[in-house]
Amino acid sequence: MSMITMKNVYYQYPLEKEQVLKNINLSIEKGKVYGLVGHNDAGKTTLCNVIRGFIPSFYRGKLTGEIELDGKTIQEYSMGDLATRIGYSFQNPFTQISGVKETVFEEIAYGLENLGTAPEVIGEKVRELIAMFKLDALQEKNPFELSGGQKQRVALAAIIALDPEVIVIDEPTSQLDPQGTEEIFKIIDLMKKKGKTIILVEHKIDLIAAYVDEVIVMSQGEIKMIGKTSEVFTNKEVLTYGGQLPQVALLSLALQNAGITMPTIPITLVEAQQAIEKILSREV
């Protein structure tokens, strides 16, 4: 079932001469995780802003085409409805931290307070999230005292607190260390198991390859490729659009250039290990 549908969507920012989104046609299925990838400036964040209705409510400009959320056109929703159904975690966590709360605990509770949730429910939910995001040691700290990576975890926890059906996450791990990054991906996986629809903008291709169902490749405002992760990331066309392939897929291309062909192009470490073991044991 389609959660978000876009038909012939074009968008131009105010005062700009060129369209930043061109001919976007897309169907986001309920309960799936999508990796949105592409070069800097490809239009990924702009597309996210359209999905969450921030374009055209906040950024004006010229938006054409049809956008539907859960079977209704996006115009039929109020901004408040959209905000509770679609959670959006900013690329830059420094932008998202409210600035009005003194502690991490309160920051995560802020959205729920605004929705008028009962205090005891808020407390329970926030404690659950603090455990999930491993923020125990930071919960009494001022959000502005946190490091970039810590802020990033708080920002995502604050969004998940609102329990939205669709979660749009713009580079949740850009400032996180490798371990913190994997923890975020595990949380994303958990959200998927809860039936959430997730759109993830991310440059860490190797992790995307291991976690997402579908990949959308954008370049210069257009969707160039869309399909199953195993199909998109085994296609070197991704590179021509300024995108990147997983390390192990690049390895298989490099081996091919050296005259060694893998039985299939791997996209994860486990697949690569199996393929290379076969080559080395001369099964292929």
Place this chain on the structure above:
Amino acid sequence: MTFLQLKDVSFTYPNGFQAVQHINMQFDLGESVAIIGQNGAGKTTTVKLMNALLKPTSGEVLINGENTSKFTTAQVSKKVGYVFQNPDDQIFHSDIYSEIAFGPKNQKLSASEVKEKALHAAELCGLTKWLEEHPYNLPYAMRKFITIAAVIAMDTDIIILDEPTAGQDRHATKLLVDLINHLTAQGKTVITITHDMEFVANHFNRVIVMAEKQVLRDANAREVFWDHELLGKSHLKQPYISQLAYSLNLNEPIITLDEMVSAIKRRINS
């Protein structure tokens, strides 16, 4: 010859939080060094001590043998340029050219020198065609390059890049590598904080590992990425290619794709 030295430096924030303890580091001119470590390990605090944005609670920071405590932050900033982790902490002009030219202008250079330095820095950072744009018209990843250009334009001996690879695509990462090579070839020292292990494995020789407020290791990338005890202690991971080599039991400390290709070739041909 050591140009920048941190001698037993500790720092405690005014709220009582001790961010780094007994840090010892030294850097020569013309070196490129990566600093890696978990979030909260003290990396950013350490580099802020280098350019005197923070002053050590104890210990000394020496530039060219002179203790920086004798100088103002403004004076030190002529020697050590720092590109903030968050570009939006640094940007405050309404067009990209002015943002980049601000540093050299403040150094009281002649108008022609200011222009030359700013344009050169913009070119190195791939920003030439956007000079008249408002910085916020460029996406986050590219705003980072505006701040890098602004620091390069100041022509400091040391340039610190705090997580320049965050959110960057393949081309931007390549641009960054070229930029670091260009700067070190000019005799400048570039210190890069990053969480991107592939980037470190492919482009750095010297790597400093920080964990829990201290320096755990200062060694070459291969040594660091094959010391499992060290990686465990510092909560870091091997680059993907090394992980693969490890799981295949290749018994070679591989850290790059090319090394992996050669290792497999050798095994097939043997």
